[in-house]
Amino acid sequence: MNRETRRLAKIPEQVREEVKPFYLDRKVFFDGSCVNEKIDKLTEDTAEYIRSGLAPRWSDMDVNQHVNNVKYIRWIMEELRHIFTNNPEPIIAAGDFNVTLHNGERLNCVGDTTVSRSFSELIADTGLLDFPIFGNSYSWTNNQQPPTLAKLDRILINGNFATLFPLSVASSGNRRLSYHNPLFWHSSTRIDVMQKPFRIENGWLKVDQFPNIIQAGLVPPSTASPLGSSLDRWLSLWKSHRRIISDWDKLKRAS
Missing domain, CATH: 3.60.10.10 (Endonuclease/exonuclease/phosphatase)
Structure with a gap:
């Protein structure tokens, strides 16, 4: 039901078939074949039962x-x-x-x-x-x-x-x-086997110079390109950090 127009949305036929066994089939007017059927006394309980699922x-x-x-x-x-x-x-x-x-x-x-x-x-x-x-x-x-x-x-x-x-x-x-x-x-299933995947090593976090390396990789807002989506800017920043950290790790290993 739309809150503004008060119109009811049509229930799909597939849903109707699934809930059909749970329908309560009661006749409003009785014909001659059910004249002996007793009408339930209208109480708060019977009224709530009849309206349940309808409102x-x-x-x-x-x-x-x-x-x-x-x-x-x-x-x-x-x-x-x-x-x-x-x-x-x-x-x-x-x-x-x-x-x-x-x-x-x-x-x-x-x-x-x-x-x-x-x-x-x-x-x-x-x-x-x-x-x-x-x-x-x-x-x-x-x-x-x-x-x-x-x-x-x-x-x-x-x-x-x-x-x-x-x-x-x-x-x-x-x-x-x-x-x-x-x-x-x-999506892609291909990983370039010629290039070693980049991973953060726990040992780097224990080096005193590592925070300075991360800080040096940050691009000041004034020099950052305003073009592109936030995803493009994030990927560009990540590639820059990865290159700087990789070069720093190579120099550290060589020394």
Whole structure:
């Protein structure tokens, strides 16, 4: 139900078939075949039983201000739990989950804490990784003033997928036609065997000169290029630090 227009969203046929066995089929007018059926006495209990499931609560509204079909979302979570639990295959699940993990992923809107808690438990119990996405903090907006923002889109991977694609990077683009930000996934299984992978060694942290080496690699804001995204600037800074530290390590080993 839309909070402003009070219009009910149509339930998909697939959902109707799944919940059809739980329908309470009662006739408003009795025909001749059921004249002996006794009508229940109208009390507070019978009235509450009849209206249960028909009147949504405000807590049932999602960030789109529609009834979020909490039970249907939980069915999806249970299906994901079944897929990810003890599965040896590399798996990735990405897209609009229509649920946030905590209040920090919402702005100017409320969410169902019960569903958020169930989603957090799903990720923790199955050992999934909520893959970090560079770019926008929120992935959805209602394009109104003041805007409602939420992180509904995310990427979940299991450990086998992370092992198979160790050089993966995810980023968020700008909205154009949709209310959602597009997600971009860049993955590779190739590691250049000719070049030794860069690793931070614990011994470096014990050297008194190491903090000065890190400080020397920082680019002053006045000389930093204003062009490019925050991800580009971060990668450029990381490459600069890696080159400086590698050269310093070679000189230290040579001496």
